Amino acid sequence: MKNDATLLRLRAANPFADDRADDAALFARITGLSPETPVRRRRRYRPIIVFALAFAGVAARVHGVRDLAVGRRRRGRARCDQDRVPQRAARADAAARHQLARPSHRPELADRPRSGRGPRGWNRRERLGVLLGAGHSPTRHRSRGSRAHGAEDAAREEHHRRSRRRIRELDAAESADRALCGFRRRRRSGVAPRDICAGRRRQSATARRQVPGERSGLRMLRATYELEPVDAAESLALIESVGRADGPEHVRGxxxxxxxxxxxxxxxxxxxxxxxxxxxxLAGEWADSAAFRRCRLVQVEWPPGLFSGPAFDAPSAVLVGAIVKPSLGLTPAQVAEVAAQLAAGGADLVKDDELLGDPDWCPLEERVRSVASLGVRYAANVTGPVDSLLARAERAVELGAGALMVNAFAQGLDSLRALRGAELGVPIFAHRVGAALWAREARFGVAPAVIAELTRLCGADFVQVGSFTGTVYDTADDVRAQIEACHRGRRAVAVIGGGVGPENAAAQLDAAHVTSAVMLLLGSAAYEGGSPEEAVRATVDIARSYSARPKNELEIA
Structure with missing residues (x-):
């Protein structure tokens, strides 16, 4: 029983100590076991191993979470770099602000070793403690007996004020840094990295329609259209802005x-x-689209300050203008002779026909020189090649032109803006030839009042509005609406022309209900049945009588 096998069998047979068992019984039990019976050993280290394994699992889990967080943070920083967020610039700016916040006469604010709490190791509380702490308060230096140091106290107080402002700026920079570090989490709620710096939150499409958000920085205009079918309004908004339903929201109609x-x-x-x-x-792709059976622009609310408007104040009277006729074929001397007759009748403005430009038989410069030499206020037509428009206008003014005329819709409405911006010192007469192609069609086009208002906003001092004679396409309501559009804001002179002569001049003013900032423009009617000078004089007499009439008397008439 002294060998190892016997002892092992003895332990397996008698796992618990039993002092009462005699040797014979114990031997019988031992010898009764078969050799193949497995011997079960005690495992004293099992609890320790289990505890060690559990601890290792917990530690691995903790380290895994930390590595995951670090990885996310690194990926977040990488994506910050991808989005070009200027973190280095922000840190450099904060360091520069810190340098500016340290005055040269304060040695206690000298640089300290870096502590990870700011550009120079100072945190906000320490800087405030040094700047505003005991012994350095500006109010303490104002105690009795120290008034001689008033200038120094004032400088110290100014430094305190600047320091507080710099500290607030640094606090804002630190807040921005914290926002940038956590942009991954914020992006899930719809905030882009570059929007974090600007403090703007992206909104859903529904919320954005209620609160403009990013549109607040843009000037908005409102346009009213007559549509058929009206359900196609959303399509119209897309056509005239981004063109697609997934286009950028802040520039979308x-x-x-x-x-x-x-x-x-x-x-x-x-x-x-x-x-x-x-x-x-005004003339977008909606006119080409087959989605509309009717699409007409009838009203526009222009944002203030979008255009310059007229350069001159419209006079509070009824003016009379006249056109040199025949339109073509006259020499410069003949043009000057006709213009002198019209001016002798009392015309406030004599102008070219819209067809007369700079032909060989009547060059612009020679024509202007001839008319201006007779003392006539003359509006020369400078319509022509766009690359030399301003050069022609400047030359006409140098030669004595008292006004400039341009075919605004043939030359382009931007020509009015260019002439207005050149500040040539003379009024601009906008001829509306070509506008009828926009305004005459009842289903597609633009209301005449919108055209007249845009012409005024672009810089025209004289705007044609049609007449009540029936010789032009404008209805009476259209003419009155155009006159009203000319008189919004800084007024332009509303030019009533088209079949106007001395015989119907009074009827024109009665129908217009206006005796201020309007002009009666005589064309071919001034040359029928007599001399143009007499026709102009008769019209001027009517205009002066209406200018002297009280407003209430005019409304009754």
Whole structure:
């Protein structure tokens, strides 16, 4: 029983100590076991191993979470770099602000070793403690007996004020840094990295329509269209802005209201480029689209300050103008002779016909020189090649032209803006030839009042509005609406022309209900049945009588 096998069998047979068992019984039990019986050993280290394994699992889990967080943070920083967020610039700016916040006469604010709490190791509380702590308060230096140091105290107080401002700026920079570090989490709620710096939160499409958000920085214009079918208003808003339903929201047109067959749309006026506004709002692709059976622009609310408007104040009277006829074929001397007759009758302005430009038989410069030599206020037509428009206008003014005329819709409405911006010192007469192609069509086009208002806003001092004679396409309501459009804001002179002569001049003013900032423009009617000088004089007499009439008497008439 002294060998190892016997002892092992003894332990397996008698796992618990039993002092009462005699040797014979114990031997019988031992010898009764078969050799193949497995011997079960005690495992004293099992609890320790289990505890060690559990601890290792917990530690691995903790380290895994930390590595995951570090990885996310590193990936976040990488994506910050991808989005070009200027973190280095922000840190450099904060360091520069800290340097500016340290005055040269304060040795206690000298640089300290870096402690990870700011550009120079100072945190906000320490800087405040040094700047505003005991012994350095500006109010303490104002104690009795120290008034001689008033200038020094004032400088110290100014430094305190600047220091507080710098500290607030640094606090803002630190807040921005914290926002940048956590942009991954914020992006899930719809905030882009570059929007975090600007403090702007992206909104859903529904919320953005209620609160403009990013559109607040853009000037908005509202346009009212007569549509058929009116359900196509959303399509119109897309056509005139981004072109696609998934286009950028902040420059997208949107439907504001729908009332009957009219839809009110809002567009961002991203620029004051007249040509682009015409290409979208007034004469856009909606005219080409087969989605509309009717699409007519009837009203526009222009944002203030988008255009310059007229350069001169319109006179509070009825003016009389006249056109040199025949339109073509006259020499410069003949043009001057006719213009002198019209001016002798009392015409306030004599102008070229829209067909007369700079032909060989009547050059512009020679014509202007001839007319101006007779003392006539003459509006020369400078319509022509766009690359030399301003050069022609400047030369005409140098030679004595008292006004400039341009075919605004043939030359382009932007020509008015260019002439207005040149500040040549003379009024601009905008001829509307070509506008009828926009305004005459009842289903597609633009209301005449919108055209007249845009012409005034672009810089025209004289705007043609049609007449009540029936010789032009304008209805009476259209003419009155155009006159009203000319008189909004800084007024332009509303020019009533088209079949106007001395025999119907009074009827024109009665129908217009206006005796201020309007002009009666005589054309071919002034040359029928007598001399043009007499026709102009008769019209001038009528205009003066209406200018002297009280407003209430005119309304009754």
């Amino acid at each position: 949107r439907v504001v209201a729908v009332n009957g067959d009219r839809a009110v749309l809002e567009f961002p006026a991203a620029s004051s480029d007249v040509s682009l506004l015409v290409s979208s709002v």
